[in-house]
Amino acid sequence: QVQLVESGGGLVQAGGSLRLSCAASGRTISTYGVGWFRQDPGKEREFVASISRTGATPYYADSVKGRFTISRDNAKNTGYLQMNSLKPEDTAVYYCAARFWLTSSVASEYDYWGQGTQVTVAS
Numbered sequence: 001q002v003q004l005v006e007s008g009g010g011l012v013q014a015g016g017s018l019r020l021s022c023a024a025s026g027r028t029i030s031t032y033g034v035g036w037f038r039q040d041p042g043k044e045r046e047f048v049a050s051i052s053r054t055g056a057t058p059y060y061a062d063s064v065k066g067r068f069t070i071s072r073d074n075a076k077n078t079g080y081l082q083m084n085s086l087k088p089e090d091t092a093v094y095y096c097a098a099r100f101w102l103t104s105s106v107a108s109e110y111d112y113w114g115q116g117t118q119v120t121v122a123s
Contacts, residue, residue, distance in 0.1 A: 001026045002098050002112040009094060009117030016086050016121070022079040022096030022114060030074040033103030035110055036081045038092035038119075045095070049081060050103040059103065064090075086121045094119050 008020040022034065035050040049060045049070040058070050069082040079096055094117050097110035104110065 002029065002032065004096050004098060004112055004114035006094065006096050006114040006117040009119045011120045011122060012086055014086060014088055014121055014123050017082070017084045018086065018119060020081040020083065020094055020096070020117060020119075022081075024077045024079070024098065028074070029072070029077055029079070029098055032098040032100055032111075034070070034072055034079040035097045035099065035103060035105075035107075036070060036079075036094060037097060037107055038090075038094045039116075040092045045107045046092075047105040047107070048094070050105060051079070052103055053101065057103070059105070061105070083119070086119075088121045088123045090119060091121050092119060093117065 003025045005023045036048040037045045039045040051058045051070045067085045072079045096114045098112045099110045
């Protein structure tokens, strides 16, 4: 079992930045791909970014490309999502997820999920 805990969400003005963290416990996440997703109430969970086990292969949704950066520190068993130039449409609950060995942009393919952290971007 892998437990994931997100942190770093909050309220920010448009154009601002936030850095989300995803702390893993239970097992090392070095054998897991990490993904970030977001969800607004009443909407489907949306893929944001993913990163491979080694961190060599980041992948982004078009909506965040050039503004968000996904990274990981396997020594700290933690993943990160740096969010810059935030827009009101980025407002959502952000979730991190872990998938054994691989990554994906499909939420149902992930094995473990955190509880989510709220990000609110004011205009």
